[in-house]
Structures are given as C-alpha cells and as structure tokens.
Amino acid sequence: MRYLFGLMLLLGVQVSLAQSAFDRDWRFRLGDDSLASRPDYKDAGWRKLDLPHDWSIAGDFSPTHPATTQGGALPAGIGWYRKTFRLPATDKDVRVEFDGIYRDSEVWINGHYLGKRPNGYVSFAYDITPYTKAGVNVLAVKVDNSRQPNSRWYSGSGIYRHVRLVMKPKVAFAHQSIFIRGNAAGEMYITGALHNHTAKAARITVLHKLYDASGRLVQQAAVTPLQLNAGDTGVTFAADMSVDRLHLWSIEDPYRYRVVSEIRQGSAVLDSVVTFTGIRSFYFDENRGFFLNNVSTKIKGVCLHHDLGALGAAVNIRAIERQLEILKAMGCNAIRTAHNPPAPELLELCDRMGFLVMVEAFDMWRKKKNKFDYYADFDAWHRQDLIDMVKRDRNHPSVFMWSIGNEIREQFDSSGIRLTRELVSIVKAVDSTRPVICALSEWNPEKNFIWKSGALDLVALNYHHEVYEDFHKHYPGQVFLGSEQMSAFATRGHYDMPADSSYFWPAKSPQKIVEKGNPDYTVSAYDQVSAYWGSTHEATWKLIRKHAFLSGLFVWSGFDFLGEPIPYPWPARSSYYGIVDLAGFPKDAYYMYQSEWTSKPMLHLFPHWNWQPGQVVDVWAYYNQADEVELFLNGRSLGVQRKGADDLHVAWKVPFAPGALKAVSKRNGKVVLEKTIYTAGTPARIILTPDRAKLKARVRDLSFVTATVVDAAGHLVPDADNRLQFTIEGPGSIAGTDNGYQADTVSLKNTARKCWKGMALAIVQTGDRKGVIRLKATSPGLPAASLTLTSGE
Template structure:
C-alpha cells in the first residue's frame, strides 16, 4: 500500500462454538485489526463483537438466541438531568444501572441518534436498543426544527448513523422516525421507501420500523409504503386487540406507552380516581395542583396517554405486541406537561430528574423481575383522622397483610389483572407494616414510621472508589432524617455542600420538576426529604470529602477515594 493510498480488504472469521450475547449475559468478543507495513505496526483498531440471533414472528413474538423474550423497554432522552446534555459516560451508566435493576432490557433512543458511549454501555450491560434517527422529516413540528435541514442533510445523516452504529451488538432495530407528519399524505409512502432503502443498503441484517400514531391502515401512509419490517405504535392501547385484524400477518411493537405524570413523594387522594390533565387538545388545564405537582399514585395522565398500570396491563393482555417502551425511563429537561413555566422538566419518568425512583418503579420491578419485591406507599405523616390510601406493589407472594401499630388491617390478594393491593386506612401516627407471604411463609416485610421533627442529614454515595480522570462521578443521595433515622417526608431544608480534596460539585438536584434553583450551585433545598449532590473527580488522586449542612440539623460527611 503506497503512501496516502487506501484499499479495501475483506476477511472472514469463523467461531466454532461462540458464547452468545444476551440481555442477561452480554458476552462480548474483541476483533483487533492491525495495519502493518512490513514488520512495522502502523495502526490498530478494536471492534467489540457480540454474537446473537433474534427474530420477530407474527405468531410467536420476539425471540433472542431462539428463546422467547418480551421486550421490556423505556424511552430515553439524551440529557443527564443536572449535568445537562453533554455526554458523561458514568452518568449514562448510572441511569442504565437503575433501569437494569428495575428489570428493563431495552432502550429506545427518543428521538435522535444516541452518543456512541451510550451504545458501548448497552453492548456491555445487556440492553437491546431501538436506534432512532428522526423526529421529523420534511413537515415541521416546530418552526426551527430539523425539517429545515431534512432535504439537504437527511441522506448523509442517516448513512453516518447506520455506518457508525451497525457494529453495536445492542442495536436490534432501526427507527426512521417518530410520529412523523408524513403519515397523513402520500409523501409518506415515497420517503418511507427511500429511508428504508438507505438503511437496508448499509445494514441488511436488522429490521426497520417507525413509531406511528395512526392505527388505521387507510389513514397511515407510512405503513402503506409496505416496507417496514415491524409496525410500531404509540399510545392508543385500547386498539391493540384490533391490530392483527387491521394489519394481517404483521409484527408489532409498542414504541410509547403510558406517559403518566408523577412527582416523587407527592400523593393526591382518592388514589383510584383518574386525573386527565389536560382533558383534550384544546382545553387549558385549570384543575392541576397549585404547587405544580402530580400524584405518585399513578393517577394522573394526559388525554392521549394513560396510567402506567393500564398501559402495562394492555401489553400483558395482547401477546402479539412483542414488547413496549414506556414513556419515559427518567424525567428529562423540557416538556413539563401538563404545567406551564416555572415547571421546566418532564413528569413522565419512572425515575425523577435526580435519578430517585418514584413509587411506580416498584410496580415495574414487581412485574419485570423475579427478585422478591414488596413496596409500601405512601409515607406515614398525615393529619389525625384523615383517611389515607395505602398501596403495596409485590411479587413472589400470595398475599400481603397490613398492620398499623401491630393491629392487622386485613390481608389483600391481587385479583385477576391487579398490579397492586390497597387499603383505606384512618390515619393514626405510629408504625405501618406490610408483610408478604407465600404458602403462609413470610417473604418480605416493609415498615414505614411516622417521622418526628427533622434532626440530621444522611449522605449515601453510589460509589466511593473513583478514577482521577476529571470525568468520574459519585452520585450522593441526601436524606433529611428525624432523630430515629426516619425520612422526614416534607423536609425542605436548604442543604449546603462543601468539598475538600481533589473533587468538585458538578451538579445538584432534588427531582422537583418546578424547582428554579441552579443545577450548578453548592446548595440545594431538599424536596420531600431528599436531594442529590454529584461529585466529580479532578486529574489528581486523593481523598475527597463532601460535607453537607443545614440550619438546625446535624451535618454529615462522606469520603470518597480517587485514584
């Protein structure tokens, strides 16, 4: 090969008994390519390689390596909460760890190509990825969106994305669009064929889909193009049973389900009454909460969405839907429906912007994992005589018994399609306890106590051993506790942070969607008893100590080691 020249070479490798990549055992090989001139090594390149087979089947659903698998997914925006939109690998890894622990096995990148580092993590951690290209084509959704660049750039952008991402084992399907306006006229047919052909030319191995809103064939010009391998639909769960009749022989995915609103630690009763906010596309919301909160009982949703429980139930009842992507995994910056400013981040997440699980996290964990789950809500600080709805999410058990100050309030069992059990309890201060049992044997016990006055701060770091690379992070959870160690559910103290050693406060948060405090401050008010401090390393090694203090509370410290 001469100076400055280029050449293509094709090599075939065979693996006799490959270890297969899966969502539970994401085994990766490395393919090392070396370029040599004589004996001199000029360049080297490593490509991760996972070996797996998968298929969508209209009759039997989705399978990975020949075994049936339900796609249990979430949609993820790109931002990382208090850190903003810039890529930080550890922040993305933490999000994926929390989703993995919930039982999630798939991510839809909504609605743009993800960072390469994100796909590297999904390869390593065992997530299937729907890699999505566009949120709009030629027809605009907003005045300054990608429709202005589509004509000139879409071909190049799509080719670059497929070439960049096609070696990632985690990517199992390409999406060429989300709720595209060309669904409604014949330009949708031409563009769908053109975009799908581009994908297939560069990667003939994976299916192509597009997230659609219209579930009537006559109204959907994207599905009429006849080239999508899988038909994916957003919302409208009541129509799932009709899909096989409307689109015979097709394979189906639910690309967006739920879109319910929750604010962590806030509860509106009665818990079994649904708040549709707003009630339609033309009516302004006037019935919301003055403090811009939504209930953590999973009982508030927009007219086009539904509760998490109703959406998941519909997926369970319709096996022809091969899987679902919940809107959304985490709260994200922007789109603060149903509220106007000063609400500034979304309410849709299963986890809040700080990465603290909302109660609904445990509903999914009880459904999506085999590990024993028992989650009791709400907190136990109410007004004397108030009737409180007490819920429990559970699995691996026949029943749950609830006790208040040692006195049984009865046993409950999930009936038919139930995803939780409930008691209506006249409030009395003290100890609320749930016990789950299987065959009479105790599986798990959960206890919530009435909290006294706030007394102290507790700090918990997700990781104490860090890399001194100016990028690594420790996410430190701040909890305001009473003297006995109970979380104080309405604590709103201003917590001040100081760091000694080779580290900095990279961001602070509390998960409240309408907080106007800076993400880049050295203090944060607790919200419903909790806050977050994100500590970032520098290039120096050493001990990093975070100190947290607030007026009237015993302060706390946590020490991290950076190497």
C-alpha cells in the same frame, strides 16, 4: 409468519471510558466573533475548559429564554471553541472526530474552513491532513444554537460529546467501514474498505483475529493478498471464518469477543483496529412475539432523552452507567434513544450491561414541529446523517433495530410514502440485518401514509392501547411493537386522594380535563394521571403482558428530562413522565415495573405515613414472588389482600393514626418480605449516602450523593424542605445538585439546594489529582453532615 432479523455476529465499537487527551485544554467564549476562526486570533482571555461541555446547563432557568419551557427554559446562543495543539513531523493522515455538537457547527483548522454540520446529534469527522503542519496547529469550532426554538426537549449547547484526534497510516482501513455478519453456526462474514494515500502501489494482506473474553485466540482469517494502486480509495475486501462453541451475547449474559483487524505488508502491521464483538440472533413472530437466541423475550423498554439531569447534555460515562444501573434493577431490558442518535458511550455500556437498543434518527422530516428545527436541513443532510448514524452503530450487539422517525407529520399525506421508501433504502444499503421502523402516532393503517409505503418491517405504534387487542384485525399478518407508551405523570412523594380514580391531564375533551392543578405544580404519584393520548402505567402494561403477539413496549419515559413540562406551564421546567425523577430517585411506579419485570422478591409500600389524624389514606403495595400481603397498623392487622389475575397492586383505605404501618408478603403461608413505614417527627439530622465512595482521578468520575433529612429516630421526614448548602474539600468539585422537583427553578449548578420530600442530590466529580475528597452538607438548625470519598487510580 416469522420475521427473521439479526441472526448475525456484530462488531461492537470500542469506546474509551475516559476523556481523550484531545478533550483537554480547550478555550471557550460565549458570543460571536467572526475573527475567531483565524489561527493568530488572541484567545488567552477565553475560559479554559475540558470537553465534553454544555454551556446551557450552567445558566439560570427563565421563561423568557427563546428555547421556551419545552426546551428546558435555559439559555442557548452562539459559542466558540478553540484548541491549540502540536503535531510532530509525520507522514500519517490526520483526522478529527466529533461525537456530537449541538448545533449548526462549523469547523476550521489553521484558518481553513472544513465544513458545517447542522444536525446536533450525529457523529462526523474531517480529514485535516492537507491543512496541518509540524508544530503548532489551531482548531476552531463555531456552535450556533441561537435559532430558537429548535427542539421539543432540552438539547444543550456546545461540543457536548467527545472529540478525538486520530493519526492513521497512509495505507489504512476506511473510517467505519468494517462490518461483520454471521450466523448462529459461527460462520462469520467480514467486509470493509481500504485506501492507499501514498504515491506507490502496495501489496497487502488483511488479517482478522478473534479472541474470547479471557484473551485466548479463538480463530483468525486472512484475505488473499490485495494490490492497492497509488491513490486508491474504497477498495473493498471480504473474509470469512468459522467459530466453534459460540458463547452467545444476551441480556442476562452480555458476553463479548475481541476482534483485531490488521493490514499487513510482509511482517509489518500498517494499520490495526481493535473492536469488541457480540454474537446473538433474534427474530419476531407475528403470533408469538420477540425471540432472542431462540428464547421468547418480552421487550421491557423505556425511552430516554439524552440529558443527564444536573449535568445537562455533556456526556459523562458514569452518569450514563448510573441511569442504566437504575433501569436494570427495575427489570428494564431495552432502550429507545428518543428521538436522535445517542452518544456512542451509551451503546458501549448497553453492549456491556445487556440492553437491547432501538437507535432513532429523526424527530421530523420536511414538516417542522418547531420554528427552527431540523426540517430546514432535512433535504440537504438526511442522507449523509442517516448513513453516518448507521455506519457508526451497526456493529453494536445491543442495537437491534433502526427507527427512521418519531411521530413524523408526513404520516398524514402521500409525501410520507416516497420519503419512507427513500429512508429505508438508505438504511438497508448500509445494514440489511436489522428491522427498520418508524414510530407511528396514527394507528389506522388506512390513514397512515408512512405505513402505506410498504417499506417498514414492523408496525411500531405510539400509544393507542385501546386497539392493541384488535391489532391483527387492523394489521393482519404483521408484527406489533409498542414504540412509545404510557405518558403517565407523577411527582415523586406527592399523593392526591382518592387514588382509585384515574384521569387524563391534559385531556382531549372538556369532560375529562383537570383545569386546575396543584398550587405547588405537583402531580399525584399514585398511578392515576396520564395525558389523553396515553394511559396509566398499569393500563397498557396489563395488555402487553397478556398477549404473546404484543412483543413489547418502550415506556415514555425512563427518567424525567429537562423540557416538555406537561401538564404545567412555568415555573415547571422539566417533564413529569419519568419512572425515575430527574435526580435519579425512583417514583412509586418504578416498583410496579420491578414487581412485574424482575423475579427477585420485592415489596414496596406507599405512601409515607405522615397525615392528619383520622384522614383516610389510600395505601398501596407492589409485590412479587408471594401470594398475598397483610397490612398492620401499630401491630393490628388491617386485612390480607391478594392480586387478582388482572391486578398489579393491592390497596387498603386506612384511617390515619401515627405509628408504624407494616406490610408482610407471604407465599404458602410463609413470610417472604416485610416493609415498615413510620410516622416521622421533625427534622433532626442529614444523612449523606454515596452511590460509590471510591472514585478514579483524571476521568471525570462521579459519586451521586443522596442527602436525606431524617428525624431523631432516623426516619425520612417526607415533607422536609430544608435548604442544604454543600461544600467540598480536596481534589474534587460539585458538578451539580438536584432534588427531582419539576418546578425547582434554582440553577442545577448551584451548590445550595432545598430538599424535595426530604431528599436532595449532590454530584461530586473528581479532578486530575488523587486524594481524599470531603463533602459537607449544612442547614440552619441541623447538625452538619460530612462524607469522605477517595480519588485514586
């Protein structure tokens, strides 16, 4: 059976890549004050800042914080924001839009209470037209993140996403109402809604114009003139057009069109909405897997939490883009927004960069996972939150499915049947073009009441790779999707031997548990350790790649994230699951995926080559586009290894001798690539390497600068733990520092950072001025290192 979804053209919401003017010049105070909602409140002594803002990330790590280490061991509390702004005399409607506030936000305009939104991840808007005036206006926002613990991961605190003040004509498109569907033949169907907030009837025409990527007008369609009565709201319209010679949106070629939708009255344009579009089709086949634009495509995805490492939860477009660039280079083609609606900037970037996205709504329904989580608000808010999520994101070409929940506890009793049917019906009423799934941790269909509802489009399983080969026996005629897999642990640069034995930690049974870890809170970076509910990276991927009916997977997780520091207690404060560490430095498993998920020749050899004389070292290599790898130690061949049909790496056991360890991959006897690792001496200097040297002013642009401690010959010193002090001159600032070590309890805003395994990170952020930025790194006993960056247009 073929499960057809998404044979359509989709409208991608245009997201500004810079701060809006309304993000700037807010006043903030940590702590509660019941009078702060009043417009005449004196806030001159409050801190002045720009949004987005996360106050928790600036705090110190502590095991006593109510969020617990599961929530990142950082402070939360209550905070107030105030924005004073001027409006001209106008007859337009005024709306304030929040992309996300964590959490329990309440908003006032000029002392008038607008409302409350408990959900910390959903975007929402308020019409403030009746309460604004010409001249000075005051917006006040209370953010209450004091009820802790309320999350299983780091949430951040505050207005951590963008805010906009939008002025619209009285006759306009209803907010987020435009929806475009179509087919591969280029037939487009456009629906939406209009309102007339004037006291007079208006006769209007709706015109849609489609432009290609070069700006050429491709097609246009007009709606028969409509009569809007005074005070009309929700007046619907429909239009269609036909597009010749479609250029499809795909992972490899994320081509987008531009749509201009206008409300016209005669020759006058009353309202206009500019968006981007991407045209693509996809379907699932129960036996052959996933097809994008009729091309068989394995879903090679990762799960991502929303924090941005040292930047916390505060949205930064460059930080998100960097994460996606790192994942793209690994061969990743899909993102699961675990376990909440994402920032709109993530979807805009995925549209542009060519990623598929599963957008997820909830981590719990009525049954809680934390004492103060969303369960208490679910009954009152789930309908509105779900509608707002789907309406906001349904027009992104990258979004190819909706998830209504993750490991929901209603799986295990009959309440899951009714709730699943209700949630799916809410989604389908707003968008029937995509499959709806729920990430199921109970694999047995007889025991899973969410699956028994019959409402889900696909079987999306979390873990339980042991049943994948027998999937059709358990779910005859159904489509498989791996919604969350692996939960493998690693600390970058640390290696426990022997590496050819894998184990669970924590374990389900005493026979498999590792009761004591390492005294430095590390986990081996060989692919040998996972939680009992998961597997090593290789174990599950071998199954997924083997069978066409296994349409793909989402690895837990793409990056380490703040919170959930399993398997260690404090002082561990961030996860060990990531393929990439919290600083953005790849772990060795990254290269296993790169060898499997990309076609560009690659060769990765590890571990480092600083050991005790005579110690037997497990040496691994990941490679592709080659038949074999030969290993040399100081010029002497240690033999050739070839991957068998079920192998993902090759390995040698090598008695250590200092010098050069070299791997050479060959195809048909010809050298493809060489990789050499050298025994390093003592630390001699610091090398600063930016990911970008030319930055833009006024947009919170970032350069992620890697600091590497090397010996006199320039080789990374793998055990270097030098403390680096970063200083900066010019129109920039140090937005954070990190080293990727999960148990480093120094504040991520500290400008001093010890290296971990010879590496550290400094994040440089531009300010409002253009000019030259100079970053300097110093460490006792080492010469200072400096780097010049430019901040311009």
